Amino acid sequence: MNQISLNLVPERRIWSVSEITSRITGLLESEFGDVWLEGEVSNYTASQPGHLYFTLKDARAQIRCICFRDCARRLKFRPEPGMHMLVRGALSVFEPRGEYQLQVSYIEPVGSGALQAAFEQLNAKLAAEGLFDEARKKTIPVLPRRIGLVTSPTGAAVNDILRVLERRFPNVSLLIFPVRVQGEGAAAEIVAAIRHFNKVRGVDVIILARGGGSLEDLWTFNEEIVARAIASGEIPLITGIGHETDFTIADFAGDLRAPTPSAAAEIVVQRREEFELHIRRLGQQIQERMRYRIAILQGRLHELRGRRAFRRPLEILRGGEQRLDVLQSEMVDSFRARLRVSQRRLAASQIRLLGFDLRQRAGLLRARIMSLAGEMAASLERITARRRRTLSKLQLRLAALDLRVWLSRHRRRLESATDALQSVAARGLVARRRQFEALEIRLQERSPLGLLGRGYAIAYDSAGKILRSPDQVAAGDEIAVRLARGQVDARVLQKKIIGP
Numbered sequence: 001m002n003q004i005s006l007n008l009v010p011e012r013r014i015w016s017v018s019e020i021t022s023r024i025t026g027l028l029e030s031e032f033g034d035v036w037l038e039g040e041v042s043n044y045t046a047s048q049p050g051h052l053y054f055t056l057k058d059a060r061a062q063i064r065c066i067c068f069r070d071c072a073r074r075l076k077f078r079p080e081p082g083m084h085m086l087v088r089g090a091l092s093v094f095e096p097r098g099e100y101q102l103q104v105s106y107i108e109p110v111g112s113g114a115l116q117a118a119f120e121q122l123n124a125k126l127a128a129e130g131l132f133d134e135a136r137k138k139t140i141p142v143l144p145r146r147i148g149l150v151t152s153p154t155g156a157a158v159n160d161i162l163r164v165l166e167r168r169f170p171n172v173s174l175l176i177f178p179v180r181v182q183g184e185g186a187a188a189e190i191v192a193a194i195r196h197f198n199k200v201r202g203v204d205v206i207i208l209a210r211g212g213g214s215l216e217d218l219w220t221f222n223e224e225i226v227a228r229a230i231a232s233g234e235i236p237l238i239t240g241i242g243h244e245t246d247f248t249i250a251d252f253a254g255d256l257r258a259p260t261p262s263a264a265a266e267i268v269v270q271r272r273e274e275f276e277l278h279i280r281r282l283g284q285q286i287q288e289r290m291r292y293r294i295a296i297l298q299g300r301l302h303e304l305r306g307r308r309a310f311r312r313p314l315e316i317l318r319g320g321e322q323r324l325d326v327l328q329s330e331m332v333d334s335f336r337a338r339l340r341v342s343q344r345r346l347a348a349s350q351i352r353l354l355g356f357d358l359r360q361r362a363g364l365l366r367a368r369i370m371s372l373a374g375e376m377a378a379s380l381e382r383i384t385a386r387r388r389r390t391l392s393k394l395q396l397r398l399a400a401l402d403l404r405v406w407l408s409r410h411r412r413r414l415e416s417a418t419d420a421l422q423s424v425a426a427r428g429l430v431a432r433r434r435q436f437e438a439l440e441i442r443l444q445e446r447s448p449l450g451l452l453g454r455g456y457a458i459a460y461d462s463a464g465k466i467l468r469s470p471d472q473v474a475a476g477d478e479i480a481v482r483l484a485r486g487q488v489d490a491r492v493l494q495k496k497i498i499g500p
Contacts, residue, residue, distance in 0.1 A: 017098075018095070021093060021095045021098060022095070024093055024100075025092060025093040025095065028091040028092060028093060028100060029090060029091065029092055031091075032090065032091035033090045033091075034088070034089075034090060035089065035090070035091065035102070036086065036087070037056055037063070037086070037088075037089075037102065038058075038084075038086045038087075039056035039057050039058045039062075039063075039084070039085070040056070040057055040058070040082065040083070040084055040085075041054050041055070041056065041079045041080065041081055041082065041083045041084075041085055042054065042055045042057055042062075042081055042082075043055040043081075044080065044081050046078075049069055050069035050072055050073070051066060051067065051068050051069050051072065052066070052067040052072050052078075052079065053065070053066055054067075054079055056085070056087060056102070063100075063101070063102055064099060064100075064101040065087065065089070065101060065102045065103075065104050066101055066102070066103055066104065067103075067104040067105075067107065068103070071104065071105050071106075075107060075118075076117070076118035076219075077109070077117040077118035077121050078121065079107060083109060084109070084110040085107055085108065085109055086108045086109075087102070087104045087106065087107050088104070088105055088106040088107075089102045089103050089104040089105050089106070090102070090103050090105075091103075116215070118222070119215075119222055119249070122222065122224055122227075122249055123249060123252065126224070126227055126249065126252070126253070127252075131227060131228070131231045131252075131253055132252045132253065137256075138234075138235075138236040138237075138255045139236065139255075140205060140238065140255065140256055140267070140268065141204045141205055143169075143269070144172070144203070144204035144205045144268060144269070145172070145173060145204055146172075146173040146174070146175060146202060146203040146204055147165075147172060147173070147174050147175070147204070147205055147206075147207060147268060147269070148175050148177065148197040148202070148203035148205070148206040148207070148235070149161060149174055149175065149176045149206075149207050149209065150177050150179055150193040150194065150197075150206060150207070150208045150209070151176070151178075151179065151181060151207075151208070151209040151210060151261070152178065152179065152180060152181045152210070153176060153178040155181065155210065155211050156211045157209040157210055157211045157240070157261035158176065158209070158261075160260075160261050160262040160265070161174075161207065161209060161240075161261050161262065161264070161265040162174070163262075164262050164265035164266055164269075165265055165269055168265075168266065168269050169269045172269055175197075175202065175203055177193040177196060177197065179192075179193050180220075181210040181220060181221075182210075182213070182220055183220075186220040187223040187225055188225070190208070190220065190221075190226050190229070191225050191226060191229040194206065194229045194230060194237070195229060195233075197233075197235055198234055201235070203235060204235070204236075205235065205236045205237070205238065205268055206233070206235055206237040206238070207238050207239075207240060207261075207264050207265070207268060208221075208230070208238070208239045208240070208241065208250060208254065209239075209240040209261035209264055210241045210242065210261070211242070211261065212242045212243045212246065213242060218241060218242055218246060218248055221239075221241050221248040221249065221250040221251075222248050222249045223249075224249075226249070226250055226253075227249045227250060227252075227253040228253075230250055230253040230254050231253045236255045236256070237254045237255050237256075238254060238255065238256045238258055238264045238267060238268055239251045239254040239256075239257050239258065239264070240258040240259075240260055240261035240262070240263060240264030240265070241261075242260075243259070243260060244259035244260065457481050457482060457483055458481070458482040459479050459480070459481050459482075460479060460480045460481075461473055461477065462477065462478055462479070464480075469497075470495040470496065470497055473492050473495070474495075475492050475493065475494065475495065476491065476492060477491070477492045478490070478491050478492075479491070479492060
């Protein structure tokens with residue numbers, strides 16, 4: 001009978017970590033290649049390249065999510081911790097860590113649209129930066145000579161603005177910069193138009209206009225680049241976007257918001273009749289102020305006419321001429337009196353000079369000079385003798401002082417050498433003491449007495465030789481055992497060899 005051998009043990013297959021991870025990745029991507037998840041955002045971070053990392057969780061579980069840069073750029077808003085969101089993506093495995101994650105391709109806030117969330121986020125960001133502050137709003141000119149219009153040339157807004165300007169003030173100049181107001185690239189065109197007008201400076205005011213539409217249709221005017229271009233411009237800008245209930249980020253960044261494009265045209269240009277009425281009112285105010293000013297000046301003129309200087313000017317001039325004559329006469333009399341006094345003083349001085357003997361005065365001065373010269377010579381001799389005596393004393397003191405200085409200098413040198421010798425001797429003594437202590441420690445470490453102190457003993461035979469092997473003695477021989485604190489005499493009773 002043929003025997004049939006059955007192998008009931010299954011064949012064992014050993015997987016590598018990379019193989020099993022790759023297999024799991026393939027299963028997840030094939031089974032969950034397109035899934036929608038709803039949950040709460042936590043652990044949100046944005047990397048330097050622009051990738052978004054966050055965790056989507058519910059009450060019992062959580063899953064890691066990643067939104068790559070190319071997808072994150074298309075998002076109108078950014079996830080925030082605690083935000084409830086609906087995401088779409090594909091499950092995959094991050095093989096270096098062995099973690100599964102959701103590669104997100106679409107994000108939508110739950111409860112409000114993505115565009116509304118993006119609008120609120122950008123509005124809060126720019127408001128925090130101060131782009132909407134009233135202090136930075138520019139004044140709209142009363143009657144601009146040229147108006148710059150940024151809008152679509154085919155839309156209804158441009159026709160409404162043209163009709164209003166034609167009706168109100170047909171002489172105004174209008175420059176239109178045609179742009180797209182909806183779709184991809186529209187925001188860049190609007191930014192280019194605003195920058196063009198601010199660079200050329202050919203207009204006094206800018207109108208940014210568009211007809212009505214949904215939030216998606218008006219989204220171009222909610223772009224951050226449009227808001228920053230409006231805020232950075234130096235020419236005043238009026239926005240007329242959508243209907244009265246429509247609000248955009250551009251409305252907040254502009255200098256003045258009009259509810260509609262037609263209202264923007266009405267704001268920027270007054271009606272001709274209203275402007276002419278305003279001019280007439282200003283003319284009347286000027287006339288009234290001029291009449292008032294003329295009346296005040298006439299009153300002052302009448303007051304000046306009533307004064308004496310204007311009534312009898314010739315008498316005042318003649319009186320001044322008479323006072324001038326009197327002053328001239330008084331001045332001449334004063335000069336003459338002072339001249340007579342000076343002449344009398346000169347005559348008296350001449351008389352004194354005639355009675356003055358110059359020779360006698362010179363002889364007296366010569367005798368006095370000779371006397372003073374003799375006194376000065378005697379004083380000089382006394383001073384010279386005194387200086388010589390003082391110099392001799394100083395020389396003697398200086399010689400004694402030099403000897404003392406020499407002795408003091410050599411004494412200091414001797415003391416310094418003595419101190420240095422003592423210091424060298426002290427250092428040498430310390431070094432020798434340390435060397436002696438080190439040698440003493442080494443001697444103690446290598447001394448057999450140190451070993452004996454730890455419980456060892458040294459055996460000697462009867463001849464005084466150290467025993468290192470049992471073969472050196474026989475049974476009955478007398479030996480001496482040296483201990484740490486003495487010696488013990490013993491007799492060999494038995495020999496035993498230990499070890500090889």
